Amino acid sequence: MNEYVFLYRGGNPPPSPEQMQQVVQKWTAWLKSLADQGYLLDRGHPLERSGKVIDGGKVITDGPFAEAKDLVGGFSLVKARDVSQAAQLALGCPILERGGQVEVRPVMKLDV
């Protein structure tokens, strides 16, 4: 088994409270199904939309100010046989219904 990080990008919040509640329900169900099947290592966290960016000149600025669709809004850690199975798991992510993306990135192993 290998480890993969799911990076959640973009995705518009729905316009009504009732729909927001449905989105929460869908995510809860999706993460639970990953956990129940033993794929979820860490459900991860949402990320604040902005923080600080430090550049080579050691200048600290507010940011990042990427477009909303490119911002990483959160991450999870899963395990899967290979990257294509990980991608299959990501296909169920509710963010896809709201214009968002899941980026599946294999975690490199440190043992050499």
Next chain:
Amino acid sequence: MSGDLEHLFRREAGRIVATLTRIFGMHNLALAEDVVQEAFCRALEVWKFGGVPQNPSAWLTVTARNCALDALRRQRTADSFAPQLSYALESAAAEELFGPGEARDDLLRMMFSCCHPRLSETAQIALILHILCGFSVEEVASAFLQGAAAMEKRITRAKKLLADSRRLFDVSAPREFVTRLPVVQSALYLLFNEGYHGASADAAVHAELCAEAMRLTAALLEHPLGATPTSYALAALMCLNAARLPARLDAAGDLHALPDQDRARWDQRRIADGFRFLELSAHGTELSPYHIEAAIAALHARAPSAAGTDWAQIAALYDTLIAIRPSPIVALNRAIAIAESEGPERGLAEMGQIAGDERLRGYPFHSAALGELELRCGRRERASAHFRAALSLARNPTEQRFITQRIQACER
């Protein structure tokens, strides 16, 4: 997520907007709405990962308060009102600002404010649904089967009127309360009716609108000035009629007329509540239309079957109702009751008196009732013609299916 958490977001949105508007003032309704939107977006992000917390109301309250403080800090330079408001928000504990007693009064205050006499009844209900029940503009529009753009305009205009009035209704002033109360009762009654008889094809929408009307009426009954015999009568008629909803519209979205309803599916708990409220409504001297409608619903609830219903008594109650609040719909229902107690020919004769009424012109169940009575008289062709007229007026697929079945019944 079910049970207690059903519609949690919607209801919490209404509660928090009402409270923030008390703190910010009515003229800052838009700011209150923005803050709630922001707080709910945060809830969405966090709860997606962590699930709904043990006490979601408290979580949302604290988050809304923090978002409100942020919003005020952003406005501070631009606006002079912000410092006092920030102080009020910062110094008081969140529980004090948003406590259950306060929340109830906030809800009522907003409800009475939405029933502004310069707003049309439709605008009042739309505002209540939007602000207090947390329906988005699109959801209000679809509940009324209207275009979203038109509804957006109507709601924006209504909100502007509220914001311009600059003050919230004072629910502790007895004279104002008593004067505005009938308008509020009427809005809640119409909200309930929209749920019960409205144009939406979705059984869930019907149940939700009725449930919201009942929830807000319950809030009214908790206020010492709101718990009048007339309010109890309103609550009684809602409970007794809503009890029939599960049998009236089934899960498949099929409509069942009263005689064909499976009475085992009537909600006995609501019926019991209805009778309790009916008893509480029997004080004082006022006989409101709600009292009579509740009495009619009570006769239906007590009857073992459609045939075993005291139709003569129901017709007599409709006589009284017509005397105090005449309307073509009431006249139509009266004619149906007369048909049940004295035969279809008598019912048709009564229907003849309201035949030309403009207000019934777009109402499919007027033609459908004519068809039903003609069919019972054995005049199949006439019946079929009425049902076809009804079909052309049907407002949604549920009504179309229902009326199509009646047309087929004429051909058997």
